Amino acid sequence: MSRYVRNLIIALAVLAVLYGLNFVFAGRMISPYFSRILMLSGISITLAVSLNLINGFTGQFSIGHAGFMAVGAYSSAYFSVNYGIRLAAALGDGTLGWIVALAAATLVGATCAAVAGLVVGVPSLRLKGDYLAIVTLGFGQIIVVFLNNIEAIGGARGYSGIPIVKSFFWIFLIAILTIVIVYNIVHSAFGRALISIREDEIAAEAMGVNTTRYKVMAFVISSALAGAGGVLFAHFDGYLNPKSFEFLKSFEILIMIILGGLGSIVGSVLGAILLTVLPEALRGFAQYRMVIYSLLLIILMITRPQGLLGKSDVFKKWRARLRGKREGENAITESGAGTKKEER
Amino acid sequence: MSTLLQQLINGISLGAIYALIALGYTMVYGILRLINFAHGDVYMVGAFMGYYLAGGIGIRGAQMLMGNPDSNIFGRILAHGLLGGGVLQPSLVTALVIMLLAMAICAALGVIIERFAYRPVRKYTRLTALITAIGVSLLLENGGQVVFGADPKFFPELFKKRNVELFGGASINTADIAVLVIAFALMVGLQLIVYRTKTGRAMRAVSFNLNSAKLMGINTDRIIAFTFALGSAMAAAAGVLVAIRIPRVDPLMGILVGLKAFVAAVLGGIGNIPGAVLGGLLIGITETMVVGYLSPTYKDAVAFAILILILLFRPSGLLGSTVQEKV
Numbered sequence: 001m002s003r004y005v006r007n008l009i010i011a012l013a014v015l016a017v018l019y020g021l022n023f024v025f026a027g028r029m030i031s032p033y034f035s036r037i038l039m040l041s042g043i044s045i046t047l048a049v050s051l052n053l054i055n056g057f058t059g060q061f062s063i064g065h066a067g068f069m070a071v072g073a074y075s076s077a078y079f080s081v082n083y084g085i086r087l088a089a090a091l092g093d094g095t096l097g098w099i100v101a102l103a104a105a106t107l108v109g110a111t112c113a114a115v116a117g118l119v120v121g122v123p124s125l126r127l128k129g130d131y132l133a134i135v136t137l138g139f140g141q142i143i144v145v146f147l148n149n150i151e152a153i154g155g156a157r158g159y160s161g162i163p164i165v166k167s168f169f170w171i172f173l174i175a176i177l178t179i180v181i182v183y184n185i186v187h188s189a190f191g192r193a194l195i196s197i198r199e200d201e202i203a204a205e206a207m208g209v210n211t212t213r214y215k216v217m218a219f220v221i222s223s224a225l226a227g228a229g230g231v232l233f234a235h236f237d238g239y240l241n242p243k244s245f246e247f248l249k250s251f252e253i254l255i256m257i258i259l260g261g262l263g264s265i266v267g268s269v270l271g272a273i274l275l276t277v278l279p280e281a282l283r284g285f286a287q288y289r290m291v292i293y294s295l296l297l298i299i300l301m302i303t304r305p306q307g308l309l310g311k312s313d314v315f316k317k318w319r320a321r322l323r324g325k326r327e328g329e330n331a332i333t334e335s336g337a338g339t340k341k342e343e344r
Numbered sequence: 345m346s347t348l349l350q351q352l353i354n355g356i357s358l359g360a361i362y363a364l365i366a367l368g369y370t371m372v373y374g375i376l377r378l379i380n381f382a383h384g385d386v387y388m389v390g391a392f393m394g395y396y397l398a399g400g401i402g403i404r405g406a407q408m409l410m411g412n413p414d415s416n417i418f419g420r421i422l423a424h425g426l427l428g429g430g431v432l433q434p435s436l437v438t439a440l441v442i443m444l445l446a447m448a449i450c451a452a453l454g455v456i457i458e459r460f461a462y463r464p465v466r467k468y469t470r471l472t473a474l475i476t477a478i479g480v481s482l483l484l485e486n487g488g489q490v491v492f493g494a495d496p497k498f499f500p501e502l503f504k505k506r507n508v509e510l511f512g513g514a515s516i517n518t519a520d521i522a523v524l525v526i527a528f529a530l531m532v533g534l535q536l537i538v539y540r541t542k543t544g545r546a547m548r549a550v551s552f553n554l555n556s557a558k559l560m561g562i563n564t565d566r567i568i569a570f571t572f573a574l575g576s577a578m579a580a581a582a583g584v585l586v587a588i589r590i591p592r593v594d595p596l597m598g599i600l601v602g603l604k605a606f607v608a609a610v611l612g613g614i615g616n617i618p619g620a621v622l623g624g625l626l627i628g629i630t631e632t633m634v635v636g637y638l639s640p641t642y643k644d645a646v647a648f649a650i651l652i653l654i655l656l657f658r659p660s661g662l663l664g665s666t667v668q669e670k671v
Contacts, residue, residue, distance in 0.1 A: 061471060123652070123656050124655075133474065134651065138647075138652055141603075145641070148641060251478060251482065287490055290486035290489075293482065293486075295483060297475070297479035298476055298479040298483065301475055302464040302465055
């Protein structure tokens with residue numbers, strides 16, 4: 001009984017804390033500027049952690065993540081404009097009504113992004129390395145071209161009139177859910193199969209891992225989560241423009257996970273927060289901001305190619321320390337092996 | 345009929361430019377197995393070098409660098425450029441001189457990029473190199489916006505352009521003729537360097553197997569640097585030629601063109617020099633045909649659609665050879 005009950009209690013506690021914080025942020029107690037950055041960080045965390053599943057843990061280099069984010073954002077925005085507003089009104093137009101409407105929109109966005117991920121993933125995951133990278137980039141770009149040409153969602157002018165729901169509760173619920181989902185995947189048999197693909201695809205196949213199937217599944221899950229991130233983004237400012245989903249956005253998410261360390265969830269979270277806060281901190285040198293970014297990226301690659309945290313799994317180390325020695329040794333050798341491979 | 349001919353002429357002219365850029369991608373990939381994302385931005389820098397060589401950096405910029413710019417000839421060139429300073433008159437020779445100078449500057453830039461960004465990460469995984477390339481690309485784009493200014497600039501006319509009537513009602517611009525002739529000459533020159541010189545033979549050896557080449561006494565670092573210089577010079581030539589055709593340069597012009605040129609290299613078979621030329625021409629022609637007969641808004645999707653199709657059905661490209669995967 002203990003494990004499930006404990007997890008349930010933790011889940012309820014998290015929900016309660018988030019719901020409580022939601023009222024704190026809805027009020028005037030915290031400056032809107034600060035809460036805006038905090039919520040944007042939450043969206044970035046969702047995007048970065050989801051990209052890490054495919055890039056960091058499965059080792060498939062995808063650089064079209066913004067495309068799936070765009071699919072999620074646009075489909076959910078379309079849903080909200082046409083049905084979500086009515087749904088929320090029917091439920092009394094209060095906080096609860098909007099949370100239900102947003103949940104429905106998230107479901108729509110994530111599903112559409114998952115379908116897009118399946119359509120893109122099945123053909124392109126036959127390719128490896130650079131070729132996969134460039135094909136995902138191509139698909140991302142094609143998605144943007146199509147968004148530019150569909151009049152029903154505003155085309156190149158952008159899509160406005162999307163209901164704005166700046167819900168701290170919902171943004172961080174999705175971010176935490178993403179982390180929990182990716183964490184559980186990585187620490188399951190499925191996740192071990194993904195990691196084996198990353199370490200050596202041919203060896204994994206020889207051991208009976210159906211590599212194509214696993215890669216596509218990871219890709220679809222990653223796309224769905226990116227779609228959820230897109231939903232949050234769409235309802236944050238109430239305006240979408242195809243320009244914000246070009247490959248620069250993909251690169252930005254990529255830099256987040258590389259900065260934190262490919263294959264480290266904590267690293268992704270850290271990278272996402274850092275890359276959301278840093279532009280604000282560098283606001284004074286707005287025009288040099290991207291120059292500094294790119295220089296940092298090059299220097300990071302030269303001096304520490306495995307990212308700030310490498311592949312180390314901080315959660316696991318904490319747990320190991322709490323539980324005793326045996327698991328601790330495991331965790332250390334695992335991360336040690338990871339860095340060795342990087343340096344080869 | 346005449347529209348078809350016209351589109352074909354435009355397509356070949358555009359394709360020749362893609363081909364020039366694709367050559368740089370294909371050579372670097374052939375040797376280092378690296379997608380040099382920054383290559384498209386070197387092309388942009390080439391176009392800007394042409395702009396500044398022709399028009400100068402302006403009196404204020406020159407004053408900051410050397411006091412009174414009108415006191416001597418170098419100051420005048422710095423402030424007003426080779427054309428504006430009155431050193432050269434608009435003519436085809438001027439275009440050639442400016443193009444060659446821009447090529448030299450970008451060759452140096454290519455060597456610098458290789459030396460300070462790519463060489464330190466060569467010992468790591470290929471993914472690290474790819475991310476570094478993305479970093480260099482972002483640096484050139486954003487650095488370009490800071491140094492050159494973010495707004496587009498009007499490229500001066502290097503020689504008098506006029507239309508030549510062809511049979512069937514189509515016409516060809518002298519700029520297009522110049523682009524085609526110069527691009528063709530550069531490609532032949534490159535072919536001669538790669539297949540008829542000792543350095544070229546060393547390049548082919550390195551691309552075949554870097555370690556074996558090193559064992560045979562080839563200074564691989566020097567050959568890799570030379571490859572970058574050659575590829576960057578080609579990209580710079582493409583930059584100046586594009587600016588002659590469409591006189592508008594901006595710091596982000598290299599992103600999409602670079603990606604399309606990379607697609608051209610993959611289409612022809614990456615690592616294969618004739619393949620890059622073929623791929624470039626095919627992409628250029630297809631793109632102008634789509635603009636002419638379908639819809640200009642889908643222009644940018646064409647190259648990527650071709651890329652996806654080619655990678656799915658013939659990943660080695662049109663002229664490439666398949667490599668067996670070994671454990």
